[in-house]
Amino acid sequence: MSGTPDDTKxxxxxxxxxxxxQIGDAKADTAHSGVCVVDVNLPFGKPVNIEEVTFKxxxxxxxxxxxxxxxxxxxxxxxxxxxxxxxxxxxxxHTEGGSQDYYTIHRTQMQVEPDHVVCARLILRQPxxxxxxxxxxxxxxxxxxxxxPEKEVSDWLSDLTLTDQHPDLEGLPDPQTVSSSxxxxxxxxxxxxxxQTTASIGRxxxxxxxxxxxxxxxxxxxxxxxxxxxxx
Amino acid sequence: MLTGIELSLTxxxxxxxxxxxxxxxxxxxxxxxxxxQPDVKLESLKEDVRSFLKTSGWERKLQNAVYRELQLPPRxxxxxxxxxxxxxxxxxxxxxxxxxxxxxxxNSMSTELGVPLAHMRPAAEQKELTxxxxxxxxxxxxxxxxxxxxxPKDFLEVLIGLRNPNHDSSEDISVRSxxxxxxxxxxxxxxPHLREAYSELNLTSGQMGIDDHALIHxxxxxxxxxxxxxxxxxxVMEEDSAAAxxxxxxxxxxxxxxxxxxxxxxxxxxxxxxxxxxQLKAGVIQHNLLVDNLIYKDVKLTAxxxxxxxxxEDFLYQVLLCFSRDTAVLEHFKYNSATPPKSYIxxxxxxxxxxHGFSMYVAPLCFLYNEPSKLYNVFREMYIRYxxxxxxxxxxxxxxxxxxxxxERLLQTHLPQLFYHLRQIGVQPLRLAFKWMVRAFSGYLSxxxxxxxxxxxxxxxxLEVVAVLAAAVFAFRAENLMEVTSLASAEAVLADLSTxxxxxxxxxxxxxxxx
Numbered sequence: 243m244s245g246t247p248d249d250t251k252x253x254x255x256x257x258x259x260x261x262x263x264q265i266g267d268a269k270a271d272t273a274h275s276g277v278c279v280v281d282v283n284l285p286f287g288k289p290v291n292i293e294e295v296t297f298k299x300x301x302x303x304x305x306x307x308x309x310x311x312x313x314x315x316x317x318x319x320x321x322x323x324x325x326x327x328x329x330x331x332x333x334x335x336h337t338e339g340g341s342q343d344y345y346t347i348h349r350t351q352m353q354v355e356p357d358h359v360v361c362a363r364l365i366l367r368q369p370x371x372x373x374x375x376x377x378x379x380x381x382x383x384x385x386x387x388x389x390x391p392e393k394e395v396s397d398w399l400s401d402l403t404l405t406d407q408h409p410d411l412e413g414l415p416d417p418q419t420v421s422s423s424x425x426x427x428x429x430x431x432x433x434x435x436x437x438q439t440t441a442s443i444g445r446x447x448x449x450x451x452x453x454x455x456x457x458x459x460x461x462x463x464x465x466x467x468x469x470x471x472x473x474x
Numbered sequence: 475m476l477t478g479i480e481l482s483l484t485x486x487x488x489x490x491x492x493x494x495x496x497x498x499x500x501x502x503x504x505x506x507x508x509x510x511q512p513d514v515k516l517e518s519l520k521e522d523v524r525s526f527l528k529t530s531g532w533e534r535k536l537q538n539a540v541y542r543e544l545q546l547p548p549r550x551x552x553x554x555x556x557x558x559x560x561x562x563x564x565x566x567x568x569x570x571x572x573x574x575x576x577x578x579x580x581n582s583m584s585t586e587l588g589v590p591l592a593h594m595r596p597a598a599e600q601k602e603l604t605x606x607x608x609x610x611x612x613x614x615x616x617x618x619x620x621x622x623x624x625x626p627k628d629f630l631e632v633l634i635g636l637r638n639p640n641h642d643s644s645e646d647i648s649v650r651s652x653x654x655x656x657x658x659x660x661x662x663x664x665x666p667h668l669r670e671a672y673s674e675l676n677l678t679s680g681q682m683g684i685d686d687h688a689l690i691h692x693x694x695x696x697x698x699x700x701x702x703x704x705x706x707x708x709x710v711m712e713e714d715s716a717a718a719x720x721x722x723x724x725x726x727x728x729x730x731x732x733x734x735x736x737x738x739x740x741x742x743x744x745x746x747x748x749x750x751x752x753q754l755k756a757g758v759i760q761h762n763l764l765v766d767n768l769i770y771k772d773v774k775l776t777a778x779x780x781x782x783x784x785x786x787e788d789f790l791y792q793v794l795l796c797f798s799r800d801t802a803v804l805e806h807f808k809y810n811s812a813t814p815p816k817s818y819i820x821x822x823x824x825x826x827x828x829x830h831g832f833s834m835y836v837a838p839l840c841f842l843y844n845e846p847s848k849l850y851n852v853f854r855e856m857y858i859r860y861x862x863x864x865x866x867x868x869x870x871x872x873x874x875x876x877x878x879x880x881x882e883r884l885l886q887t888h889l890p891q892l893f894y895h896l897r898q899i900g901v902q903p904l905r906l907a908f909k910w911m912v913r914a915f916s917g918y919l920s921x922x923x924x925x926x927x928x929x930x931x932x933x934x935x936x937l938e939v940v941a942v943l944a945a946a947v948f949a950f951r952a953e954n955l956m957e958v959t960s961l962a963s964a965e966a967v968l969a970d971l972s973t974x975x976x977x978x979x980x981x982x983x984x985x986x987x988x989x
């Protein structure tokens with residue numbers, strides 16, 4: 243997963259004033275058509291690969307996102323394409339649901355790859371007459387960053403589970419080797435318990451010769467035979 | 475359906491919230507203790523511990539906790555916290571100014587009467603209160619100077635005055651909205667959608683309280699009741715919160731209602747809950763709050779005068795006095811939309827300011843729980859999930875504003891003649907129904923019917939049934955209401971609801987209304 247909005251900064255761009263389309267004579271008739279166009283000009287000469295677009299809604303019912311893409315390899319002129327068509331922002335254009343909510347359009351939700359984008363155009367629609375005005379606020383575009391090759395895909399997994407800070411271990415043996423050796427010992431005791439006729443084990447060290455008495459704890463099974471000694 | 479990104483975010487948030495909780499430490503402790511079990515082997519440690527937690531019921535408890543967390547709204551990264559509580563700016567402003575107004579009223583009462591908002595009780599008084607804790611109802615303090623901070627009708631005026639600054643309210647559009655009092659265009663559901671959402675209430679489905687009535691043939695009665703009882707027993711034993719909620723939609727059997735509700739609300743009565751309650755009780759004994767007098771007055775005026783609830787007067791004091799000091803209640807409102815009006819003591823927030831009729835939220839629960847700390851926990855959960863929405867300004871689907879609008883729309887759509895007639899005689903139906911809805915019908919219905927209604931509130935996790943019932947009552951009494959010619963006679967027709975059977979009314983209104 244590539245960078246989240248927390249890490250990346252939004253692209254600096256200029257937003258032109260929204261243009262509310264009018265029906266009929268612009269001077270005489272001020273009937274609202276319910277359509278508004280917002281042009282977003284990305285920095286000149288620096289096409290952007292878009293990761294996501296975020297904005298806050300203000301009574302817009304549907305939004306269409308069109309992108310002007312210029313392929314850097316080919317010399318062909320830039321082409322407009324539709325990334326998102328009529329995305330509903332309000333469940334019902336006449337009622338409040340979703341009217342002031344925050345939205346994110348991720349690149350995976352777009353119909354085309356939003357790469358090498360020079361200009362974006364947001365077409366807002368609000369067919370209901372219930373509202374005096376409608377717009378989008380706080381529009382931000384976040385660029386797509388290539389995932390860090392060192393971090394694995396499970397990077398977001400580690401963000402979920404907060405790992406405990408390991409205390410500084412100086413002069414102490416490595417916990418891993420200690421625990422694995424303890425596990426081995428425990429496994430051994432398990433084996434011993436299940437096979438009760440086999441060799442005795444003592445917790446304390448015993449002498450090299452078998453004939454001398456064992457210096458061991460009372461858990462020992464004195465059955466003769468082999469004696470297993472642990473390191474001093 | 476959540477996308478991959480949203481799902482991982484939701485998971486991360488839930489883990490964050492559950493980490494460090496009491497359940498987390500309990501499960502850890504259980505996992506450590508289960509290592510002594512013989513069937514937990516070293517080589518398959520992880521799987522064995524997991525299956526132990528599953529069979530011992532701890533996984534179910536964790537599922538219940540996750541289920542409870544899922545009831546909270548998901549966090550969308552760019553949205554600030556106040557937006558999650560209430561997305562509409564003008565509603566936030568209205569709620570804030572309402573809270574200020576209530577607080578100001580409380581403060582001016584304090585100044586006027588010369589009673590401080592809080593003061594420490596003298597030692598003798600503390601001792602006396604400790605001794606009298608279980609019979610506070612016998613006290614007859616002089617409460618004549620105190621008056622409720624606000625009454626539901628004051629709140630209704632605020633709701634009526636709410637306007638969206640972006641709403642075009644010129645005359646030629648949506649004339650229908652000018653019939654009713656609520657002028658805010660919230661999305662409310664009409665009968666076709668309600669039929670889908672409340673399909674378990676269909677006329678063909680058996681309901682507890684109707685279909686186990688003695689008039690039905692014993693053989694049929696036995697089978698149906700036994701089956702329902704069996705299912706509910708299994709649900710309680712399995713401690714399955716989600717199943718309990720689903721089951722509650724058709725009503726709970728009386729004997730199991732207390733357990734089922736506690737399960738749905740995840741209201742446990744573990745040692746730390748009891749301890750919390752004892753701490754609150756200690757707080758009550760130490761300090762006397764101005765709000766306490768309001769609580770006394772409210773209980774004396776409402777619950778004590780009610781034929782069904784006067785026996786529980788002492789319980790009500792024990793619960794409400796503690797509740798008014800519980801700051802943990804406000805912790806919950808960080809996530810949920812809106813906050814009820816709260817008061818301050820020396821900079822420290824004290825919980826909710828009660829209004830006239832507040833004690834009626836607790837009274838019906840006294841029929842189910844007789845242990846004070848359990849009663850307290852269940853009430854607290856019910857309050858922070860549902861009841862606070864009935865006196866806060868918000869755009870939530872279960873908020874009182876949506877309920878009022880839904881009531882008006884249902885009436886306008888399906889009983890237009892009645893609505894028109896009432897308007898003609900100068901009566902706004904909402905003014906008659908508001909007091910029922912604000913109390914979720916507590917004190918207006920008979921108790922067994924009220925509990926059946928609250929079964930559905932829990933079962934569907936929504937207060938919508940309250941609005942539907944209000945409209946259904948009007949539909950039921952429509953004939954009489956069509957003949958009235960004044961506000962007083964309209965009120966008289968609707969004065970007594972104690973004989974109503976709620977489920978048949980709701981069922982007929984939802985499923986038998988001609989479309």
